[in-house]
Amino acid sequence: MRVLVVEDEKRIAADVGATLRNAGYVVETTEDGEEAWFLGDTEDYDLIVLDLGLPKMDGLAVLKRWRAAGRTIPVLVLTARGAWSERVEGIDAGADDYLPKPFHMEELVARARALIRRSAGHGGPVISAGRLTLDTRQMRVTAGGVPVNLTPLEYRLVAYLIHHHDRTVPAPELLEHLYGTDDGREANALEALVARLRKKLGPRSIETRRGFGYTIDADAA
Ligand code: CA
Secondary structure: OEEEEEOOOHHHHHHHHHHHHHOOOEEEEEOOHHHHHHHHHHOOOOEEEEEOOOOOOOHHHHHHHHHHOOOOOOEEEEEOOOOHHHHHHHHHOOOOEEEEOOOOHHHHHHHHHHHHHHHOOOOOOEEEEOOEEEEOOOOEEEEOOEEEOOOHHHHHHHHHHHHOOOOOEOHHHHHHHHHOOOOOOOHHHHHHHHHHHHHHHOOOOEEEEOOOEEEEOOOOO
16 A cells, blocks of 8 residues: 655654554645645555645645545545634545544554445455454454464555555556656566465465456455
């Protein structure tokens, strides 16, 4: 899962970035509104955390532009404490949720998880795909009820595929959400990772559909 953090206060940006990385997300950060608008308009994120007071273009204007352009990425807005009018404006501009500053990092992570799974069409924190279960709170995967020991990278891959288990995920999309952009990872690295996961989850747990991408094969897992 790939998250963009837009925040010009360096300490908050660093804390939020570190917290989300620890929670298993690939995190990119930017400090100004113009770059945020461009990234949100051209890149594919699972969530954007957006501060409202930003240099170059304020957060509300950025959010309105994304929504006007039909961008539906979930957006969590960071507002000043007690500024109820900011919260109203943020939600009216198309925010999916808000968090008043200062906030506890645990709350940020809980809201991030909820927004990401809801935008993928899942209501609860535990998502099942056939014999596979993903507990997004514990960051744990079970196969047939048995916990599977995964590395952080393996977890990210399985989590992404289970969130999107109703479709085939193209390799470039999967790479982007695993590593972020500009990483230069190749499709063969992905294939090696999938091969390791098949050993842990079952030989037919993840299906490679040549030319199309990857699907969690829920029944065979
Ligand atoms: Ca700010």
